[in-house]
Amino acid sequence: MHNVLIIDDSDINLALVKALVLKLGDCSPTLFDHPLAALEWCRSNVPDLVIVDYMMPDMDGLRFISAFRALHGRNEIPVLMITANDQRDIRYDALLGGANDFLTKPIDRVEFSARVRNMLSLRTGQKYLADRAEHLSSLVDERTAEIREREKELIFRISRAAEFRDPETGAHIQRMAHYSQIIALGLDLSIAQQKLILEAAPMHDVGKIGIPDYILLKPGKLTPEEFEVMKGHSRLGHELLKDSRSEIMKAGAEVAISHHEKYDGTGYPYGLKGHQIPLFGRIVAVADVFDALTSERPYKRAWSLDDACRFLEDGRGKHFDPMCVEAFLAGWEHVLDIRQRFRDEEMPQI
């Protein structure tokens, strides 16, 4: 159903145009005998066609078209202006001023029907193109979301591959990723950044995939030489991820290279201090250590939550960024919830 807006200060013309529009079928006319009232209506309604008289009180048809075109989203809507036969100059002005076509008085039904149908066909085409553009846009969004989901899954599985060669569990990477997100929230990072760290944090130890088993799986304490090799996992992880075009992979590379740096400069691989350490690295450091401490492993018992918190507090300004520790403790209720959701024997999806 086409909504046809008709504006004419003459009742008889208004009735005539309405009757002719109804004769076309599939049209719903909306009538105004005053252009200002019609313009007000147009602020909250979008007609499919405007038929407007030229000479009207307060605002002539040319000024109406100009004001109508200035409204948001009304630039493409077809406009027909009604003029008298002897108003050629006005017709030129109308066409130059935004009218798509004109009708002459006295109105001839054949001419009227042909011009109105043409304008409504134009409008139908416009709507079809707009709908198609919207449809295509939603398809692109859908496909992009699918690709992003696959990317997330791939990242999770890569991270798991590294963890399989390590005493850590799949639940560990889920917990530490969510702890990282809690810290990001506490630091007032944007929603996008919170999401990014949630997705990138699982890759913090992906470089362990390149560490020989005799070191990675060694039950006892590592020798200084072995520990040097072990420390190489930060660089390996970074090398693996750094050249990706994916935002998540790039963030993962940053996390991999920086999560063993310490706030006081005693960490590795570069011995960076304070804010020289990338923020994501400072965040993941807190999340990773807390979860490692509070998790039971074949070679150690789990620390109590109080002891682990004390360790974090004692490490403020030394191992950890004080702001990150504060943000983590501020989200304590969420931390407990994450511990419940991701237990070592269970592994819900991210």
Add this chain to the structure above:
Amino acid sequence: MAGAFVLDKASILDRLGGDEKIFAMMVDMFVQDVDSNCAALATALASGDPAVLRREAHTVKGLLATFSDDIGAENASLVEQRARDGLVADQAEAVAGLQQRLREIAAVLSAG
């Protein structure tokens, strides 16, 4: 105003695609509105405002043309053009002629 109005129903219907219903509706409206249209012309003349007289004359021109009254529409057009040139006071006779024409047409249309 020269020449009595003769209803050319065939030409009007031709423009309306032969639609008798629309024709009947227009006749009813014309007859119903004739007094107010005449009054609007009088008010415009009395106002001394050429823009108002121009607009009313334009409206009457359209009405007369709709009923295929070429002579009446031409006279209304003259009033409109003179008003566009700023002339009002000396158009009393022409305006009276338009009013008379409107009533004449209404009478013819009413007679059926």
